[in-house]
Amino acid sequence: MTEVQAGERPDVAVLRIEGRLTMVNAPALRASVGEAVEAGRTTVVIDLAACTFMDSSGLGAIVGGLKAARQAGGDLRIARLTPQVRTVLELTNLDRVLRPHDTVEAALDGG
């Protein structure tokens, strides 16, 4: 998992997931989002372009991050979903809660 700062905005954190996001590394994602939010970067974008596989634990960590960001007055958005991640989102009906964005920029602009 790599964190990338987005431009000049100090309130933004972009987290790029590389490889699988499963019960093995879901706690690390939870921790990364928590650290970002605590540091005041309450608009969090999860970039999933390089995420090859996500399970329900990974999805749970993203939902946890969404709640943490919202509690801090911010938001969490997801961008550049692979077909597998999109399928998991749809099968769990969470595409209603986590609207997919085509680009990181669109995620930053959109709600």
Add this chain to the structure above:
Amino acid sequence: MAADLGYRLTTPAVPQSLDLVHELLESAWAGHPDVAVEDRMRFEIALTEVAGNIMEHAAGGEVLDLTLLVRVLEPRLEARFEDSGPQAGVDLESATLPDDLAESGRGLALARRAVEEVAYWREGATNHWRIVRVRSPR
């Protein structure tokens, strides 16, 4: 590899073994490139959730092994898990999705939605799981 021999794995039922489940499937797809991408994806989703469930239930006590057998057949993809952990105590029929903002509890509902069959039964001291994905017409 002949389809009926299948792909087999025995490994400790700990989360770190999940990568081996994915690798086993990669071997299966390499041997059967004709399996549709959608079928592979949904089968892998269900397998990962069931494996995760077994690993969670096995946690806490001594480390136990789980065995996985994957078979790529013409009409369907089939996986069987066996482990000697405590009885899983799952009710697949009532495995429904939790609230939108729940952070856990989606695994088995997701598995059931991804494939045509997820079955669990206990036989003696062994937990059995069977996962079936009916292959898409070519």
